[in-house]
Ligand SMILES: Nc1ncnc2c1ncn2[C@@H]1O[C@H](COP(=O)(O)OP(=O)(O)OP(=O)(O)O)[C@@H](O)[C@H]1O
Ligand SMILES: O=C(O)C1=C[C@@H](O)[C@@H](O)[C@H](O)C1
């Protein structure tokens with residue numbers, strides 16, 4: 001099986017993705033981490049040195065490479081992945097996509113709690129500025145996220161809850 005997790009920054013894609021991969025006994029991949037490994041520099045460095053367009057190009061290429069080489073995996077995508085370079089079509093056509101729908105208020109708390117790991121977002125001057133930015137980003141991305149066949153709306157989405165969703169979906173289609 002190929003299971004793809006999409007959603008906003010700090011939605012829990014990496015955390016839940018790892019746990020799901022263990023539960024299903026398939027390899028876990030994190031698209032941001034794959035890009036970092038191949039580029040030998042952090043996401044922030046790539047953005048600062050070569051710009052977002054370059055990052056999005058790399059993101060699309062690495063996604064396609066992973067899909068071609070990994071018949072089974074749980075993949076945590078980057079927050080913007082489904083919104084660029086027809087990546088969403090790649091996801092929808094090659095695996096099962098789950099949208100982690102987490103309220104902006106929860107995302108704000110998580111970003112503030114782990115500021116060091118998200119320098120771009122946590123550089124915003126106030127919690128209100130962060131909240132506005134996340135609302136704005138979500139508004140633009142919702143149309144992409146909503147095309148996922150599976151959605152987990154609780155702020156805390158358990159491995160068991162996802163397994164049931166997947167089971168129900170795969171027996172219904
Ligand atoms: N189900 C959960 N309940 C509570 N906290 C969680 C949960 N899942 C993740 N977190 C916490 O929220 C933060 C973000 O989680 P994580 O890094 O998995 O998100 P992400 O979607 O991969 O983010 P990014 O888009 O930045 O890669 C982490 O600090 C993590 O410990
Ligand atoms: O939401 C976004 O646009 C991003 C989220 C991260 O996962 C990284 O892919 C990068 O920082 C861009």
Ligand SMILES: [Mg+2]
Nearest residue numbers: 013014032076
């Ligand atoms: Mg992540």
